[in-house]
Amino acid sequence: MEIHHKDNTNFSLIKRAKSFTHAFRGLGILFKSTHNAWIHIVVFVIVVLFGKVFHITHLEWALVLLAAGFVFSAEAFNTAIEIDIDLTSPQYHPCARDTKDVAAGAVLIATITAVLIGICVFGPYMLSFIP
Numbered sequence: 001m002e003i004h005h006k007d008n009t010n011f012s013l014i015k016r017a018k019s020f021t022h023a024f025r026g027l028g029i030l031f032k033s034t035h036n037a038w039i040h041i042v043v044f045v046i047v048v049l050f051g052k053v054f055h056i057t058h059l060e061w062a063l064v065l066l067a068a069g070f071v072f073s074a075e076a077f078n079t080a081i082e083i084d085i086d087l088t089s090p091q092y093h094p095c096a097r098d099t100k101d102v103a104a105g106a107v108l109i110a111t112i113t114a115v116l117i118g119i120c121v122f123g124p125y126m127l128s129f130i131p
Contacts, residue, residue, distance in 0.1 A: 026076070034079050036107070037072070044068050047118060054125040063121055067114035074110035078103040 031037050047064055056064070081103040089096035 026080075029083075030076050030079050033083075034075060037075050037079075040068075040071055040075060050122055050125075054122065056121060056125075060121045063117050067117040071107070071110045071114050074107045078107045 031041075047068070051061060051064060082100055085096045085099055
């Protein structure tokens with residue numbers, strides 16, 4: 001079987017712009033097909049509101065944004081893996097189940113990490129309300 005490689009020798013702004021359209025299409029698929037992504041968005045909006053209310057520092061914003069990006073990226077990878085497994089293994093197979101479960105576990109790790117970062121950032125602000 002002959003393998004054809006893309007010609008990557010010529011830089012093209014049009015090709016780069018097209019790659020962005022593919023990426024945005026992927027985000028559309030993520031948010032149309034993954035209910036948990038919507039939960040992440042709602043939580044992220046709440047966290048941003050808390051950040052505004054508490055006037056968190058630039059470093060705290062960086063940590064919050066990094067944590068959110070980590071969770072959204074993990075969810076995107078999980079969704080991509082689930083789509084691929086559904087295509088390549090339409091019938092039940094224990095390895096397919098394990099692959100999906102491990103990918104979901106990665107999202108859980110990212111989410112727990114984000115929650116811990118949230119506690120570190122917002123905990124002191126919340127404690128200031130306790131007399």
